[in-house]
Amino acid sequence: MDRRRKIIPENIQRRITKIFVTNLPERCSGTDLASYVRQYGQIFGLYIARKRDKGGNRFGFVSMLDVKDKDELLKSLRNIRMGDCRLWFSVAQFVLEDGEIKNNYAEKGNHSTKTYRKQHGDEDHREGKATFFKKGERSFKDMLVGKSVRIHSNVTAFSGLYGRALIARMIDLDALKNIKIILNEICPSLGRVQYLGGLDVLITFDDAETALAVRDAARSILGRFLKISIWEGQAFGFERLAWLKVQGIPLHLLSNEVIDAVGGVFGKVEHKANRSDSDRDLSW
Structure with missing residues (x-):
């Protein structure tokens, strides 16, 4: 039987x-x-390889007929999730079936087109290389989904600061910006401030007695600290602040409330919009 x-x-x-x-x-x-x-x-053909690409991921190829807009197709396909896996699609660099012609090679008269001759045997894994992704188009989250790192139970980073440092969450962005001034009012020339992300800071002192005294004093100050506690190796969430530039709001909707509502789509708004009707630039 002819298996070709x-x-x-x-x-x-x-x-x-x-x-x-x-x-x-x-x-x-x-x-x-x-x-x-x-x-x-419309799908003409579909193939899933037995091997994996260089990133250790399962991969395959889909032949689509009569695609009018490749960019729009890729944009739609890249929204596909199968379970916890977000699939990544790109236009294949080489054709796969015997006898196919790669358009840009054919137009130049170059007949050394590469083919993929082993569909269900040992694959010549040319298409499995990591060159199918444009830099910056695949997020770190997509790369790490389903993977984990084991941490030994005896890992204790910053243990030398136990008891003599404070973990403080400021009440707002203004308090965060002025943390050194606030701290100087409580204990002049004492304490080292290190930013932890979001509204959180690490404040370190030379001894535990000073740390306790500053904690108690900070709790009595209104409108500055949302939460403050002694650092003893406890876990807390990581947050980050991001500035958003909002554009495209129609003039009849251009209010601080609408701008804040747009920002709220991305996360909690810590610094509210302060647009004024007298602003010279209204290109929001």
Whole structure:
């Protein structure tokens, strides 16, 4: 029996767009992948490799017919999640089927087009290289989903500060900006301030007695500290402050309340908008 795969006619090849997909979940079948991709266009063929790419992820290829806008297609496909895995799609660098012609090579008269000749055997894994991703387009979160790091129970960073340092959360951004002034009013020339992210700071003293005294004094000050406690190695969440530049709000909706509402979509608004009707620049 002739097991050779049929060469795809050139008129069909011209209609095909090859899409590389990676970060497939374990046990994902071609049928599973097709059920997610089919809503975005007509599938001509689909293949999931047995090997993994250099990032250790399962990968495959989807042949789509008559794609009008590749960028729009990729934008839609990159929203696909299968369980905890967010799939990553890009236009394949090389064609895969025997006899296919890569358009830009054909136009230049270059007939040394690379092919992928082993569909279900030992793959010549040219398409599995990490060159399918444009720098900055894949987030750290996507890279780390499903992975973990084991930390030994005896790891105690900053243990030398136990008892003589304070973890303080300021009540607002103004208090955070003026922490050194506030601290100087409580204990002049004492305490070293280190920023921890969000509204949190680490304040270190030479001895535990001073740390306790400052903690008690800080708790009696209104409108400055939201929470303050002795550092004893306790866990607390990490937060970050980010400034948003909001643009495109129509003039009839351009109010501080609307600007704050837009900011609230991304997280808690710590510094509210202070736009004025007399501002010269209204290009929000």
